[in-house]
Amino acid sequence: MNRYRLSTSRLIYFLLALLFLLAISDVYAAKMSVTEFISEFTRNHYQQRFIAQTDLVKNNRELVPQAVDRLIGETKQGDKSFEDRMYLLNIASSMAYMQRHLHGDGEPLAKVDPLIKEEMRKEKERNAELMKWKKEEQFLGNFVMKRHAKELKQAGLAPVLYPHWKHRLLFECKVCHNSIFRMQRWINEISQEKIVAGEQCGTCHNGNIAFSANDREQCGRCHIAGKPEAEKLHNPDLIDHTEVKKAAERVGAQWHPEKLVNGRLPVDRFGLIDWMVMKQNDVFRPITSLEKGFKEETRDNKILFVSRSNFVNNVLFDHKVHSDWISCSACHPAIFSDELGGNDMKMRDMSKGLYCGHCHGKVSFKFADCKRCHSLPADARVDALVRPTRH
Ligand code: HEC
Ligand code: HEC
Ligand code: HEC
Ligand code: HEC
Ligand code: HEC
Ligand code: HEC
Numbered sequence: 001m002n003r004y005r006l007s008t009s010r011l012i013y014f015l016l017a018l019l020f021l022l023a024i025s026d027v028y029a030a031k032m033s034v035t036e037f038i039s040e041f042t043r044n045h046y047q048q049r050f051i052a053q054t055d056l057v058k059n060n061r062e063l064v065p066q067a068v069d070r071l072i073g074e075t076k077q078g079d080k081s082f083e084d085r086m087y088l089l090n091i092a093s094s095m096a097y098m099q100r101h102l103h104g105d106g107e108p109l110a111k112v113d114p115l116i117k118e119e120m121r122k123e124k125e126r127n128a129e130l131m132k133w134k135k136e137e138q139f140l141g142n143f144v145m146k147r148h149a150k151e152l153k154q155a156g157l158a159p160v161l162y163p164h165w166k167h168r169l170l171f172e173c174k175v176c177h178n179s180i181f182r183m184q185r186w187i188n189e190i191s192q193e194k195i196v197a198g199e200q201c202g203t204c205h206n207g208n209i210a211f212s213a214n215d216r217e218q219c220g221r222c223h224i225a226g227k228p229e230a231e232k233l234h235n236p237d238l239i240d241h242t243e244v245k246k247a248a249e250r251v252g253a254q255w256h257p258e259k260l261v262n263g264r265l266p267v268d269r270f271g272l273i274d275w276m277v278m279k280q281n282d283v284f285r286p287i288t289s290l291e292k293g294f295k296e297e298t299r300d301n302k303i304l305f306v307s308r309s310n311f312v313n314n315v316l317f318d319h320k321v322h323s324d325w326i327s328c329s330a331c332h333p334a335i336f337s338d339e340l341g342g343n344d345m346k347m348r349d350m351s352k353g354l355y356c357g358h359c360h361g362k363v364s365f366k367f368a369d370c371k372r373c374h375s376l377p378a379d380a381r382v383d384a385l386v387r388p389t390r391h
Contacts, residue, residue, distance in 0.1 A: 034070055037063045042091055057098040064099040068092045068108040072115065082123050089116050133159075136225050139234035140272045141165055141363040143185060144225045148192075152223070161225040163233045164363050165273055169244055170253045172286045174296075174327045179289075183330050183358070203290070209251055236265040236273055254285035270366060276321075298323040302384035303340070304376070313374040316384060341388040 032040075037060055044052040057064060071092040075085040093116060096108035133144045141164030146152060152159060167176070177183045180203050188200065195202035195213045201222070205213040212218060224230045232238040241257040248255040257263055259281050266277040278284055288296050298320060305315035322331070332338040335358045343355060350357035351367060361367050376382060 032060060032063065034063055034066045038067050038070065038091075041067070041095060045091055045094055053094070054098060054102070057095060058102055061099070061103045061105070064095050064103075064105070065108050068096050068099075068112060071095075072111065075115075082119065082126075085119060086116075089119065132226060136161060136230065136234070139163075139165075140361075140366070141168075142234055145190060146225070147186065147190070157219060157223040158227055159225040160222045161230055161233050162222075165236070166233065168275070168286065169255065169284055170248055170251050170286055172288050173325045173330065174288055175286075175290060177327065177330045183334075209290075210247070236267070239265065248284075251287055253287045256283055259283045268365060268369065270368070272365065275364070297328055299328070302382065304382060304384040304386045305345075306387065306389045307374065307378075308389065312370065314376040314378060314380075315373045316376050316382060340385055 037056065041053055041056050044050075044056065071088045075088045089112060093109070093112045096112045100106040100109050133146075136142060136144050143162045143164070144159050145162055146159035149159070173183075180200065181188050190200050192213070194200050195205065198206060202213055204210045205222075207215065211221060213222065220227075220229070224233065232240075241255070241263065245255045245257070247253075260266070260283055265283075266274045266281075268274045288294060300320045303317040303319065305317065307314050328338075335355060336343050345355045347367075349355060351361070353362070356373070357367070360373075365372055
């Protein structure tokens with residue numbers, strides 16, 4: 001009897017406890033916060049647990065509109081990328097679809113849908129804009145400059161197309177790097193104000209060395225990116241030899257188009273100017289500096305990179321070829337430490353723009369031309385400094 005009573009009271013306790021648990025779990029479910037709802041839904045969304053997501057929306061009809069609003073609000077906070085915004089909108093959209101399907105409430109969806117369409121439209125526009133400038137820059141060393149895109153638009157001017165090659169015909173790299181421009185895109189903060197004050201492009205584009213940047217008639221010669229007239233800046237066949245010759249005479253350089261076959265600039269198999277052939281055939285003699293009495297420094301040796309791969313030839317680096325054009329300080333120490341074997345160069349890093357990739361693929365011939373660097377078979381004899389091999 002005693003035992004029976006005891007177990008009855010135990011049963012009652014047990015039932016009470018169960019009821020209590022049920023009660024609080026009910027309260028708990030109803031009291032799920034919007035934040036909790038969003039994080040639960042997101043977790044299930046990315047684990048593709050469709051049934052769990054459906055259950056969440058089924059049981060939380062009143063939370064969905066708030067959750068959707070909160071997610072939309074978040075897309076507008078801070079400096080979010082397209083991917084970040086789409087991540088949030090995709091979750092909101094999937095909630096909103098279920099809300100309409102399960103509860104017949106189409107309001108949240110009516111908010112999210114147009115936002116997604118707008119994001120996609122803007123992204124397409126951005127890509128088209130990027131592709132447009134990519135095309136302009138396909139000719140190696142042509143840079144579209146549009147840091148001041150807003151001001152340019154206001155002034156009704158096209159962005160600037162800076163053609164390295166037009167300048168290389170007359171000037172060695174040393175003329176500009178690093179005395180006028182540091183050898184890195186965007187960091188020189190080039191502006192019209194500085195140019196007109198005689199700095200940057202204005203060091204030359206002042207009406208003496210080259211056409212003036214302060215002359216209303218000439219604005220369009222630089223502000224030309226995206227226009228049909230820009231073709232003469234990426235098609236070397238359209239070169240005007242008389243014009244180049246005049247400019248060369250003006251700056252003290254030499255231009256010998258008579259040494260070209262059919263007057264055409266030599267090109268490599270990518271259609272890009274082959275500067276080594278131009279140099280060997282003495283077609284051009286660019287100047288070294290704008291300063292009188294400039295003391296040129298070159299280093300006359302070759303460095304052999306013994307390849308760590310059996311599949312490619314060794315690489316021969318000619319210090320003379322490079323230091324004829326480029327000043328020591330443009331490479332040392334910014335790009336390479338000047339210690340034999342002091343730089344651990346890998347192709348992977350180079351294709352990201354480090355080491356040889358600082359110039360090759362941007363202003364000098366492309367990496368796709370493997371053999372121009374990997375030119376020496378392992379058994380070839382050559383008079384060069386041999387780098388200690390790294391593994
Ligand atoms: C007439 C001046 C001038 C000459 C000559 C010149 N450059 Fe440049 N170079 C520039 C300008 C301008 C920039 C862009 C700077 C900026 O955007 O802030 C630049 C940028 C570069 C960059 C940076 C590319 C990048 O993606 O960051 C490299 C590399 C470069 N030049 C290499 C050379 C080499 C090599 C030569 C010689 C063969 C040369 N330049 C000759 C004006 C010149
Ligand atoms: C070291 C002197 C020098 C510097 C610095 C320089 N240029 Fe030039 N640039 C010239 C010379 C010389 C020409 C040949 C122009 C001529 O025929 O009058 C030229 C030609 C051009 C051309 C070709 C125009 C055409 O119609 O063929 C463009 C575009 C140009 N420069 C833009 C720029 C821009 C942009 C900058 C600055 C980022 C710049 N240049 C810096 C000297 C320079
Ligand atoms: C030698 C080339 C050259 C010539 C010629 C030239 N510009 Fe520019 N201009 C530039 C460069 C380079 C920039 C910087 C582009 C950028 O990255 O936003 C620039 C920028 C500008 C800007 C943007 C605002 C700013 O402060 O940079 C305006 C406006 C402008 N130029 C107006 C003119 C006008 C007007 C003329 C003719 C009187 C002219 N430019 C001629 C090279 C040139
Ligand atoms: C195009 C870039 C470039 C230019 C310009 C350049 N160097 Fe170098 N230099 C290199 C590379 C690459 C190495 C090899 C580094 C290694 O082995 O890791 C090197 C190595 C050296 C070394 C050690 C090997 C040797 O030759 O004794 C010295 C010293 C040196 N450079 C001095 C100079 C001087 C002085 C100048 C200017 C006259 C100059 N370099 C111009 C890229 C350059
Ligand atoms: C600062 C810019 C710069 C860097 C960095 C650079 N180069 Fe060059 N290189 C040039 C220029 C300019 C030329 C001339 C040809 C051209 O512009 O297409 C050239 C030409 C060459 C040539 C052809 C010359 C010849 O001997 O026939 C080879 C090979 C070469 N580079 C290899 C290298 C290797 C390997 C490295 C890295 C260790 C390197 N370069 C780093 C600018 C550079
Ligand atoms: C501008 C010069 C240059 C060009 C062009 C070039 N390489 Fe290299 N490559 C180098 C240098 C320098 C090294 C470093 C040498 C070493 O220590 O092994 C290297 C190393 C390598 C290595 C050794 C392993 C590694 O990843 O570093 C392989 C493999 C290689 N290159 C493949 C290629 C192929 C394939 C191409 C053409 C698509 C190519 N390279 C074009 C300069 C160049």
